[in-house]
Amino acid sequence: MSPKQFHLNAFLMGVGHHEAAWRHPRPDEHQVLEVAHFQELARIAERGKLDSVFFADGLAVGPRVERNTLAVFEPVTLLSAIAAVTSRIGLIATASTSYHEPYNLARKFTSLDHISKGRAGWNIVTSAGADEAANFGLDGIPDHAGRYERAREFLDVTLRLWDSWESDAVVLDPDRGVFADPAKVHTIDYDGPRFRVRGPLNSPRSPQGRPLLVQAGSSESGKDFAARYAEAVFTAQRTLADGQAFYRDLKARVAAHGRAPEDLKVLPGLVPYLADTERAARELEREFTELISPDYALGQLSRLLGVDLTAHALDAPLPALPDVADFQGNKSRFVLVKELAEQERLTVRELIGKLGGGRGHRSFAGTPEQVADELQRWFENGAADGFNIMPPYLPGGLTDFVDKVVPILQERGLFRTEYEADTLRGHYGLAPVESPFAVRPRRAREAAPMSLPKARPGDIPLTRRRAVDFLRVTRAACRWGPRIRRPHPFSRNEFP
Incomplete structure (x- = not known):
């Protein structure tokens, strides 16, 4: 292209x-x-x-x-x-x-x-x-x-x-x-x-x-x-x-x-x-x-902004909203909607009309x-x-x-x-990605043919940090917190 x-x-x-x-x-x-x-x-x-x-x-x-x-x-x-x-x-x-x-x-x-x-x-x-x-x-x-x-x-x-x-x-x-x-x-x-x-x-x-x-x-x-x-x-x-x-x-x-x-x-x-x-x-x-249902749209807007608007007057402006630093939901969309309402001085009815097409x-x-x-x-x-x-x-x-x-x-x-x-x-103008193993010197590959160096996220060189230390997904019960360490069933280089 x-x-x-x-x-x-x-x-x-x-x-x-x-x-x-x-x-x-x-x-x-x-x-x-x-x-x-x-x-x-x-x-x-x-x-x-x-x-x-x-x-x-x-x-x-x-x-x-x-x-x-x-x-x-x-x-x-x-x-x-x-x-x-x-x-x-x-x-x-x-x-x-x-x-x-x-x-x-x-x-x-x-x-x-x-x-x-x-x-x-x-x-x-x-x-x-x-x-x-x-x-x-x-x-x-x-x-x-x-x-x-x-x-x-x-x-x-x-x-x-x-x-x-x-x-x-x-x-x-x-x-x-x-x-x-x-x-x-x-x-x-x-x-x-x-x-x-x-x-x-x-x-x-x-x-x-x-x-x-x-x-x-x-x-x-x-x-x-x-x-x-x-x-x-x-x-x-x-x-x-x-x-x-x-x-x-x-x-x-x-x-x-x-x-x-x-x-x-x-x-x-x-x-x-x-x-x-x-x-x-x-x-x-x-x-x-x-064709927008105002009651449904108010519920959506309430969840988006973290404020209960279900009983709020449609033809009134938004009430006071929480500070973005205290908001734990979708921060970027929160800021966008808040600024849209303030800059264009929209009523709640006008705001839900603006958001109905593309949130x-x-x-x-x-x-x-x-x-x-x-x-x-x-x-x-x-x-x-x-x-x-x-x-x-x-x-x-x-x-x-x-x-x-x-x-x-x-x-x-x-x-x-x-x-x-x-x-x-x-x-998108991007080449296929090669495995880093494919470009390692031959002697280095022969020295450790089956494993990556054990590393914490911060140890990875910038050239190989190809997409953040990306969230380590939920455990079986999906609880957010420290996980219990157990002995690993396989030794480091074992290939079953």
Whole structure:
């Protein structure tokens, strides 16, 4: 892809991102239960040569299920089904470091990368919902700093597991009866504050070496995490000035961590309402806004801000909110919503209308040319390397974007006309990742053919810290606290 071209990801959710999409006559609300619906969406995105499709995830139902269309399918499973009917588009799944174990998650994404022939991506989240915590034996949300400490260690373990197989470890020699070369399959012998993992992974190295690493937090901890380890960031800014400030900040942090700024792509979200005229596009947006259930929206806003608003007057401004330093939920979204309400002096009713389409992401109503103009403006003015497109309703919102906006971008030379790579990392201009064992001097490899040096997260050289000490996932009971040390069943270099 030319450096003058940008990236496009399709963020797919149910029958659309607008919370009332399932009530509008345009989508078929029954499709949310059909795998074929999501397979067709991915084919539409692939027809438009988009870099990737992306699915968010949550691990709880939450209150007011009568008003909420759930994310029915677990994303890695769903993307495996999508991989079977697509061939080039990238497949990005969200998974939490708070409620998984590194070994299981490393195996899931390696499997998806094999199934898709190198198109897997992982959107790394730490989970900030009390409803989710309650499903894993916790009395409340783990504190913000603790979630990111766990995420860093979790990622460190996961990266080591992906590196435990060299790319040429599989021999498949039936005459000699050799499946894999044991000198190229390595234990990791990790022993850290939260995780103790022997390895190796029970799946050979995948086509990309590891999936594309994506991150979506914009808090200080989230931005630092992304700058050190992520290769793409999904973010939410509502104005060009805010987008430029975020972009400069994040790229400076990337450079401060010894990475090339272009190795991390910034993709702000956009909810596009498309029509042949601007007036018709605004009318379409209004139709969706009028279908919002205020009682449900108030509950959502209460959870987002940590304040009970269910009895608050809709036509009044927000009440006093807690200081962001004391807020343990999604800090970046808390700040975004608070600033939006204050800067535009919105009533609660106006605020829930603004949030209904994309939960804080920017909405834009206009013609295909106007949407293309806006994307170009952000890209050429240092606010984005690409965009996270969030159709308000599906499939029509995605089809309109692919058939009406993408051709304009292609005519302007801003977006590819054909895929130039076969893998997701390739779409984002990144090479496959080699195992560090493959580049070690031969004598060093012979001296320790089966194990990584025993190390704590802080011991890893900067060049090999490829994604934070990533949270060491929940124990069997998922209790947040120190784990009991037990003798490890295998010796350091034993290979059963």
